Amino acid sequence: MSFSASVLTLYPEMFPGALGLSLAGRALVSGTWSLEAIQIRDFASDRHRTVDDTPAGGGAGMVMRADVLASAIDHASPEGDPRPRLLMSPRGKPLTQARVRELAAGPGVVIVCGRFEGVDQRVIDARVLEEVSVGDFILSGGEPAALVLLDAVVRLLPGVMGNAVSGDEESFENGVLEHPHYTRPQEFEGRQIPEVLTSGNHKNIAAWRRRESERLTRERRPDLLAAQPLVK
Ligand code: SAH
Numbered sequence: 001m002s003f004s005a006s007v008l009t010l011y012p013e014m015f016p017g018a019l020g021l022s023l024a025g026r027a028l029v030s031g032t033w034s035l036e037a038i039q040i041r042d043f044a045s046d047r048h049r050t051v052d053d054t055p056a057g058g059g060a061g062m063v064m065r066a067d068v069l070a071s072a073i074d075h076a077s078p079e080g081d082p083r084p085r086l087l088m089s090p091r092g093k094p095l096t097q098a099r100v101r102e103l104a105a106g107p108g109v110v111i112v113c114g115r116f117e118g119v120d121q122r123v124i125d126a127r128v129l130e131e132v133s134v135g136d137f138i139l140s141g142g143e144p145a146a147l148v149l150l151d152a153v154v155r156l157l158p159g160v161m162g163n164a165v166s167g168d169e170e171s172f173e174n175g176v177l178e179h180p181h182y183t184r185p186q187e188f189e190g191r192q193i194p195e196v197l198t199s200g201n202h203k204n205i206a207a208w209r210r211r212e213s214e215r216l217t218r219e220r221r222p223d224l225l226a227a228q229p230l231v232k
Pocket residue numbers: 087088089090091112113114115116117118119132133134135136137138139140141142143145
């Protein structure tokens with residue numbers, strides 16, 4: 001059974017977008033995963049196909065209507081659909097590699113992309129949407145966030161990455177950032193590849209990489225080390 005993604009959006013033309021190329025694109029063609037982009041506007045009931053309205057209580061911008069979005073969700077994900085329902089949202093839980101792994105191990109995802117000021121809270125509650133953020137900044141819509149999430153998930157699906165080992169050593173997989181990389185030429189603008197890496201001594205290479213990885217994590221992301229269990 002392949003991983004199935006349904007994306008609810010006002011801009012279905014944004015999909016598969018970047019996911020139609022490279023590894024994800026090939027996996028899409030080969031059927032490792034499938035993607036359906038659903039136009040939310042098709043579920044509007046009035047003549048003007050209205051999907052948003054002014055915020056209750058006043059203020060700037062528009063809010064996506066609960067009723068229209070609920071109809072779209074019920075169409076994409078009828079009762080009994082085992083896939084988690086996500087809402088891309090800056091107020092959500094920040095996406096982590098651990099959550100990405102969980103999603104990749106599951107049957108797929110239903111993703112709601114917000115626009116304007118966001119969506120009416122009642123549809124979030126009534127359809128039990130899990131709010132997911134891709135970072136502490138504001139995008140103009142949930143679509144780029146959905147592409148980011150799907151890219152991270154799809155590369156983990158069986159057979160998508162050529163060299164399966166590279167997935168486990170990546171930044172965040174072991175709670176640390178990855179060590180720096182080097183390749184030919186041996187000298188670049190007077191800078192050499194660190195000697196240990198060309199020594200052929202695999203034990204020393206592994207030790208160097210571990211040290212560099214810890215150093216970078218300490219310098220750049222001490223929060224990751226603080227989250228580590230004490231004994232490993
Ligand atoms: N008024 C909202 C921001 C709305 S941005 C607020 O201040 O919280 C419009 C839409 O873009 C959101 O509904 C959401 O779907 C998407 N979006 C914006 N930033 C995002 C982020 N960091 N992560 C995930 N989705 C985001």
